[in-house]
Amino acid sequence: MKVLMRGNEAMAEAAIRAGCRCYFCYPITPQGELVEYMARHLPRRGGVFLQAESEVAAINMVYGAAAAGVRTMTSSSSPGISLKMEGISYLAGARLPAVIVNVMRAGPGLGNIAPAQGDYFQATKGGGHGDYRLIVLAPSTVQEAAELVMLAFDLSDRYRVPAMILADGMLGQMMEPVELPEPIPLERIPPKPWALSGAKGRDPNVASSFDLDPHRFREILRALWDVYREIERNEVRWEEYETEDAELVLVAYGTMGRICKTVVRRARKEGLRVGLFRPITLWPFPSEPLRKLASRVPVFLTVELSAGQMWEDVRLSVEGRAKTPFYGELGGVVPTPDEILSEVKKHVGG
Amino acid sequence: MSVVKTEVPAGFVPVYTRPKSLSEKRFTYCPGCHHGIITRLVAEVIDELGIQERTVGVAPVGCAVFLYEFFRCDFAQAAHGRACAVATGIKRANPDLIVFTYQGDGDLAAIGTAETVHAANRGENITVIFVNNQIYGMTGGEMAPTTLPGMRTVTTPEGRDVRLTGYPLKMSEMLAQLDGPAYITRQAVFDVRHVQMTKKAILKAFRNQLEGKGFSLVEVVASCPTNLRITPAEGNRWVREQALKYFPLGDLKVRD
Amino acid sequence: MEIGVIFAGFGGQGILLAGKVLAQAAMERGFEVTWLPSYGPEMRGGTANCTVVVADEPVGSPIVDRPQVLVAMNGPSLERFGPRVAPGGVIIFNSSLVAAPPNRRDVRILPLPMNEIAQELGEARAANMVGLGAVVKVLGLFPLEAVTEAMAKELGARGRERLLAVNRQALLRGFSLA
Secondary structure, X not given: OEEEEEHHHHHHHHHHHOXXXXXXXXXXXXXXXXXXXXXXXXXXHOOEEEEOOOHHHHHHHHHHHHHOOOEEEEEEOHHXXXXXXXXXXXXXXXXXXXXXXXXXXXXXXXXXXXXOOOOHHHHHOOOOOOOOOOEEEOOOOHHHHHHHHHHHHHHHHHHOOOEEEEEEHHHHHOEXXXXXXXXXXXXXXXXXXXXXXXXXXXXXOEEOOOOOOHHHHHHHHHHHHHHHHHHHHHOOOEEEEOOOOOOEXXXXXXXXXHHHHHHHHHHHHOOOOEEEXXXXXXXXXXXXXXXXXXXXXXXXXXXXXXXXXXXXXXXXXXXXXXXXXXXXXXXXXXXXXXXXXXXXXXXOOO | OOEXXXXXXXXXXXXXXXXXXXXXXXXXXXXXXXXXXXHHHHHHHHHHHOOHHXXXXXXXXXXXXXXXXXEOOEEEEOOOOOHHHHHHHHHHHOOXXXXXXXXXXXXXXXXXXXXXXXXXXXXXXXXXXXXXXXXEOOOOOEEOOOOOOOOOEOOEOOOOOHHHHOOOOOHHHHHHOOOOOOEEEEEEOOOHXXXXXXXXXXXXXXXXHHOOOOOEXXXXXXXXXXXXXXXXXXXXXXXXXXXXXXXXXXXXXXXX | OEEEEEEEEEOOOOHHHHHHHHHHHHHHOOOEEEEEEOOOHHHHOOEEEEEEEEEOOOOOXXXXXXXXXXEEOOHHHHHHHHHHOOOOOEEEEEOOOOOOOOOOOXXXXXXXXXXXXXXXXXXXXXXXXXXXXXXXXXXXXXXXXXXXXXXXXXXXXXXXXXXXXXXXXXXXXXHHHO
């Protein structure tokens, strides 16, 4: 049965259905509905909702709950995610699974609460200190937001790597029909023998990212990067739309991805052979499929609600095989389909 | 990390042994540092309460950073100052566990002030051991929030000037004002009698958690002879004659 | 087919609710739909608007640069969104609060005294439903009862019997005047 839900609410409900038992938060716009939904629903369904004193505290509570072996999540928007970055680095270093939702708004600084995509670098290239990666999933519809939240919990548990949902204010605020995924029974979640559950009949478990011996720490990180390589091999996700005969392919994710779908439709109506490549995993970035496409598509126009962040990954993937222009908006301004279409026309059909 | 092997020679009867909940790893604390005594007291209490198999510790950043090596308990290593938030997460996720943090003054009373105050205010059912030695030990003897007026540290080479850097932070007095905590006490370990009193306080702080009474904090005024550049004996005297002037001992809040 | 509808007016006029009810009705009748509100301080500052897209294939952009239908419940909304309505589209405006009709010849212009009608029905807050009723007629995608059902569902526990009845009346008045 389809229900009409806001993106923020659908992500909250999906988290509960994924077996999230502990949710820690600090209020910030434009993800307030996620917090409110959790406050109303999670305790009634046997989970823990706690409004922390800060984003810093919230992410460290996530660290504790993750170490104790339960599925746990926090959510915020850009400035709050900056504060969480220390904790996220520690989660990555201690190999603790957790889900972090970032409903992006415009920055830097206090910026504003309009939708933006300026946190791509922060999410995919580190953000916190040290050599780590997050699994980064970018939904473009409310339906996909619900599904990717559930996937985020699964992937995070499977690889013991924190996962981030990179959404934006528009997706968080908008309502769309959604078919909610079935809840996962708690007993179906695989056991976590590494969890801090009390050292009874076994050696103590330790959740830590600390090792003073560089050689030993190097081996820990090498093992971690082996896991990252495995994720890169197995978990790349993307969508292609009308790319078969395309002379120009738009590359866009999340909200921009769906807006570019409208651009493709309008362009096709005008006889322009335009397609869309929409990364769903931002890390691992779908470099290989994009590279393959670059052997026959001459132009890739990256469109972002930023000054050009994913654009760097597009260029690294295409490796000079095609032209890679960029079109973006700043400050929370969302370009209209027609504005993007005029940009498209600069590169095709002439 | 080196290991201590204790062998009992033939004909001897052991009367003072390593607590069961301590591992065989040698402490990394300096000679004369009070951390060694306090860490051991925590282990003795865990043994006496028979809770080793359900206790989870949270290690700080500071001189006790290796705490998880010393204990035979599950442990989380927290980011600097965040131990009370991490402990909150563990305890809320699994209330059957006995969760304690062990933090220094920089960790608990400077960078982690907010996490400490709010965990206390929520009355989180956890146990906090707060070692106040008035200095940043691990990083090389910088001024701590609890450094005494006039006290020389590497970042107050002329002595702490209260007009520039404020006064020693009385964390326990602050926390005792809150409605949330069940037990706030200040103890010391500079002589045998006070070691015994500190142990009693730690025992109470853990018992409170077992009985669901809520947030309990034991502050221990300690000495750091290495960074004060004094002998261990002088360190004991320093605590008794200098530190206690600013940090008087005793219970600050007891809720029964 | 992809139709964009913008509802706009003062905060408190039930702008977001009207859009939600339309979206809910369209969904129940098997259409693809998105509802996008203005949010944050702007909302508290006294103006509100929302965009509903109804389509027969998955909706691309939830932002509409050229709406086919505008419901402007006050003057500032008409000034702001009126010029953006697509040629051939419809502007429904609240003639109770707007003196001058929009100066466009390429769209259908439909003045409705929403406040007066609502007051006649004895419930000033039902003005938004007058506008919504007109939208349903203009769209011609589904019968009015789809919207009355959705309205009852949306008001849910809030919907006392009298309020539901008044809203039903308001929808009907808007529908028949369009």
